[in-house]
Amino acid sequence: DTAVSQTPKYLVTQMGNDKSIKCEQNLGHDTMYxxxxxxxxxxxxxxxxxNKELIINETVPxxxxxxxxxxxxxNLHINSLELGDSAVYFCASSQGSKGWTEAxxxxxxxxxVV
Amino acid sequence: SQQGEEDPQALSIQEGENATMNCSYKTSINNLQWYRQNSGRGLVHLILIRSNEREKHSGRLRVTLDTSKKSSSLLITASRAADTASYFCATDHGLFWKKIANFGNEKLTFGTGTRLTIIP
Incomplete structure (x- = not known):
């Protein structure tokens, strides 16, 4: 069973397009990143x-x-994709309420982005 | 923002030898974690050491933490080819003292990573 799953694994798209990446975790964690x-x-x-509340937004456009x-x-939705958005995006989860646990x-x- | 730095950036050793990687950080932490990333894969948690701990072991892994020097080391003993990967330290500076009690990990800050290659 996959604990944290993201889709899609690969995404090639043109500049200016809008795309979404989905993430799901089956660990019962209350914190996702x-x-x-x-x-x-x-x-x-x-x-x-x-718990569905935004805690951190690190000066992301x-x-x-x-x-x-x-x-x-x-899930992560990206509008008006730019060349500089090309990267690997990782979703993660942890049990934040327990404090200081692994992600x-x-x-x-x-x-x-092409 | 806070960023750890691993040293060395790349390390190649013979199988069976020990590998040591170091991590330095800048501000006080709640805990420090080490992760492994195999090529094209996600990160896998290896070990967590709290700020009040000095050393921790897990199998062939040994982690030390020196909060006075703001540094940590990861030792992998008796290395194997399967240990070939990138290793990252991550520090949790947390918002523990702020509005959310008993809450950590909301901002793991990763270092730049050490690329470890084990030569068979």
Whole structure:
């Protein structure tokens, strides 16, 4: 059973398009995240949600809009895609209410904007 | 924003040897975690050490934490080919003292990673 699953795994799209990445976790965690990993493997947090409430928005352009319909899902919608958005996007979850626990990551979505 | 730095950036060793990676960070932490990332895959949690701990073991992994130096090290003993991966440290600075009690991990900050290659 996949703990944190993201779809799609690969996404190739043209500049200016709008796309969504979906994430679901079956671990019963109350906290979910989106991270962006650039070509140099640097991982940077984008958003953090706890119980569907936005906790962290790390100065991400407002073209990126996360949506958490319930605790098990955190989707990422990107408007007007730009070349610089090309990266691998990781969804993760943890049990934030327990404090200081490990994060479980999805397999990543490789987004290529052409 | 806070960012850890791993050292070295890349490390190649013979199978069976020990591998040591270091991580430095800048501000106080709640905990520090190490993750492994195999090529084209997501990150996998290896070990977590809290700020009041100095050393922790898990199988062939040994992690140390020196909060006075703001540094941590990950030692992998008796390396295997399957250990080939990138290793990241992640620090939790948290908003623990702010509005949400008992809440951590909401902002794991990752280092730049060490690419470890085990030569068979």
């Amino acid at each position: 989106w991270y962006k990993q650039d070509s140099k493997k640097f991982l940077k947090i984008m958003f953090s949600y706890n 407002n073209r990126f809009s996360p949506k958490s319909p319930d605790k098990a899902h955190l 479980f990551f999805g397999q990543g979505t490789r987004l290529t």
